[in-house]
Amino acid sequence: xxxxxxxxxxxxxxxxARSVELDPQTADTSKSMKDxxxxxxxxxxVVSSSMRELRIKIPREELSSLTNIDGLVDLLHATAVAKAQx
Amino acid sequence: MLDEVRGRRVLVTxxxxxxxxxxxLAFGRAGAHVTLTCRWGSADPSEIExxxxxxxxxxxxxxxxxxxxxEDVGAVLDTxxxxxxxxxxxxxxxxxxxxxxSDLQLRGLQQSVEYTAWPLVSHLLAMRERFGRxxxxxxxxxxxxxxxxxxxxDFAAAAKSVLETLVRYLAHRLEREDCRVNxxxxxxxxxxxxxxxxxxxxxxxxRRYGARGALQTPEEVASVVLTLCSGWLDGMxxxxxxxxxxxxxxxxxxxxxxxxxxxxx
Numbered sequence: 044x045x046x047x048x049x050x051x052x053x054x055x056x057x058x059x060a061r062s063v064e065l066d067p068q069t070a071d072t073s074k075s076m077k078d079x080x081x082x083x084x085x086x087x088x089v090v091s092s093s094m095r096e097l098r099i100k101i102p103r104e105e106l107s108s109l110t111n112i113d114g115l116v117d118l119l120h121a122t123a124v125a126k127a128q129x
Numbered sequence: 130m131l132d133e134v135r136g137r138r139v140l141v142t143x144x145x146x147x148x149x150x151x152x153x154l155a156f157g158r159a160g161a162h163v164t165l166t167c168r169w170g171s172a173d174p175s176e177i178e179x180x181x182x183x184x185x186x187x188x189x190x191x192x193x194x195x196x197x198x199x200e201d202v203g204a205v206l207d208t209x210x211x212x213x214x215x216x217x218x219x220x221x222x223x224x225x226x227x228x229x230x231s232d233l234q235l236r237g238l239q240q241s242v243e244y245t246a247w248p249l250v251s252h253l254l255a256m257r258e259r260f261g262r263x264x265x266x267x268x269x270x271x272x273x274x275x276x277x278x279x280x281x282x283d284f285a286a287a288a289k290s291v292l293e294t295l296v297r298y299l300a301h302r303l304e305r306e307d308c309r310v311n312x313x314x315x316x317x318x319x320x321x322x323x324x325x326x327x328x329x330x331x332x333x334x335x336r337r338y339g340a341r342g343a344l345q346t347p348e349e350v351a352s353v354v355l356t357l358c359s360g361w362l363d364g365m366x367x368x369x370x371x372x373x374x375x376x377x378x379x380x381x382x383x384x385x386x387x388x389x390x391x392x393x394x
Binding site: 082083084085087091092094095099100101103 | 168169170171193195223224225226232234236237240241244
């Protein structure tokens with residue numbers, strides 16, 4: 044089943060919360076992970092772990108243009124939908 | 130010369146790009162059974178399988194695993210069954226770049242060591258536990274960062290220092306075992322990793338102004354790794370071999386001075 048955006052957001056924030064102190068329920072996803080205190084290793088870890096759990100793969104070049112968590116959630120969702128549609 | 134490598138089971142972490150991939154290909158060409166690991170989603174398996182086929186090498190196994198995760202390390206080693214690993218190349222490296230004072234945090238340093246140096250030890254311990262033996266050859270891939278300035282490379286260099294120190298101490302601990310641990314360090318290898326670390330403009334700059342050989346190819350580094358595992362260099366333990374065409378000695382202000390007329394043209 045294709046994960047919806049809420050599921051994807053929860054997944055991303057679950058992994059982010061392992062790296063930085065935040066409440067996944069109230070985290071401001073219009074901010075970047077760096078704004079929320081993550082370093083570059085944390086960010087790669089969060090993205091990689093999220094993709095792995097969601098069984099999604101996105102080329103690094105596409106990820107590098109993202110500016111906030113909402114953008115990442117949108118890209119993960121769009122990729123999941125495209126994958127489901129074959 | 131490489132008969133000893135044929136049929137051996139080789140594990141290369143961070144093995145789907147750059148030095149790691151070329152190392153895997155070098156072993157594959159010599160007839161080894163190669164397993165490459167990479168981070169989830171970071172490699173195109175079909176492209177790598179094609180490269181092995183073109184090299185007339187047995188198809189590699191490509192496993193997506195986080196080298197810093199004990200569970201993932203265990204899962205990778207499970208795929209070897211009871212046969213064990215004959216050659217282990219610890220190539221994976223991942224460090225926090227220090228672009229400014231705010232990046233200079235202990236946590237980033239710890240993570241850099243965890244992803245760059247510790248996989249050497251964690252894999253070896255897991256191999257001993259699972260297979261009841263050590264690999265015959267172990268090679269850690271380092272860099273010249275500990276001894277020569279690489280911009281923003283503070284934590285990566287520190288992690289490589291830790292890696293090289295562990296190589297020497299592991300070699301001591303394993304002196305009575307059929308296991309040789311060494312390290313190979315290159316100076317600058319034009320790969321995506323170098324571009325991401327220093328910047329894409331750096332390699333062309335070195336080609337223009339650096340000494341001939343200041344850039345090494347991934348294949349050159351891979352050849353040294355393969356030779357260390359060939360049986361011909363089994364007298365070497367705990368060594369850190371530098372692949373730099375000798376340029377670290379002479380690619381200095383003195384060379385610039387000697388060649389100033391040409392360089393200032």
